[in-house]
Amino acid sequence: MSKFGKILVGMSGGVDSTVTAMLLHEQGYEVVGITLNILDYNYVGERVKNPCCSLESIMGAKEIAEFIGFKHIIIDVKKDFQKKVVSKFVDEYMSGRTPNPCIKCNSEIKWGEMTRQADILECEKIATGHYSNINELNGRFYLSKGKDKLKDQSYFLWDLNQETLSRTIFPLGNLTKPEVRSIAFTRGHTTVANKQENFDICFVPDNNYRLFLKENIPDLESKFNGGKYIDLKGNVLGEHKGYMHYTIGQRKGLNIALGEPMYVINIDANNNIVTLGRRESLNKNGLFVKQINMMKYADIKLSLNVNTMVRYKSSGILSKVSRFDSEKLEIEFEANIQGIAPGQSAVFYEGDDVVGGGIIDESF
Secondary structure (H helix, E strand, O other), X not given: OOOOOEEEEEOOOOHHHHHHHHHHHHHOOEEEEEEEEOOOHHHHHHHOOOOOOOHHHHHHHHHHHHHHOOEEEEEEOHHHHHHHHHHHHHHHHHOOOOOOHHHHHHHXXXXXXXXXXXXXXXXXXXXXXXXXXXXXXXXXXXXXXOOOXXXXXXXXXXXXXXXXXXXXXXXXXXXXXXXXHHHHHHOOOHXXXXXXXXXXXXOEOOOOHHHHHHHHOOOHXXXXXXXXXXXXXXXXXXXXXXXXXXXXXXXXOOOOOOOOOOEEEEEEOOOOEEEEEOHHHHOEEEEEEEEEEEOOOOOOOOEEEEEEEOOOOOOOEEEEEEEOOOOOEEEEEEEEEOOOOOOOEEEEEEOOEEEEEEEEEEEO
């Protein structure tokens, strides 16, 4: 019987999950490592260089577990990943929205499968190498930003539910990235300690989502090429390659000369129309979010002053969040911000604590 019980540790083969497993093993937990096989490597082929979920990384995680001395399992989740993440990614772009696939991958694929396997293996807890913390208030569990503010990953974890949070621990929450690399180095894991991080979407490793869509949708170019650019008054400005190739706030790659910098202001997927305008036309003073997950509080009865992040590593903006209806929250900003894209995530904080988050439905 281990000192602290049995714990399932998500392992990617990188330095963060390696140090997580190592620290828990040293503390006296009975560690079981788990690595999820999410990609079909025959499909992605040569375009994959060094994705975070490569076959090399999977085998690296297994070797690390064997070296440290604990059990390790590899679970195939390719079908679920394709259905819940990749297909949804394509569908969102085809709906004129800009998806963030890491959100649902975390809540539905990674934690979904880890929770299932933890039950099978009789593991009381789950751990990963994310740079965040979990706290409890009045019986509710919620995320807080990690010590390393440059690496904090709470923005990507806002969709974790209460049951998941109650079983999860983040051993790196009070460490910085340099400290984590130092721990790996001093324990002899020099290769892992020096391993570079990959920030691309794992199934779009070259970060070229346009090529990815072309490869996944038959006759994409012939069906949608020749759509119209219009201005805010509805005047036709020219033609584009298809609405799905553009995102809100985009300036480069429009392939149209109008005598001044123009930005994508709106995308009309139904009519294959992209609206262009000056930068100031991107200014928004609020938004609505749907698919809400509340953390620190069960709900927002009146309104709450928060700091809202609409993209990862942004400083956020002071806001007031309130309940709009049974499906939506309304967030009003104290100052205008730009580049709000439907489909992305809005996460609202009270200090370092995550109050909740949701998918941006529309801005105003």
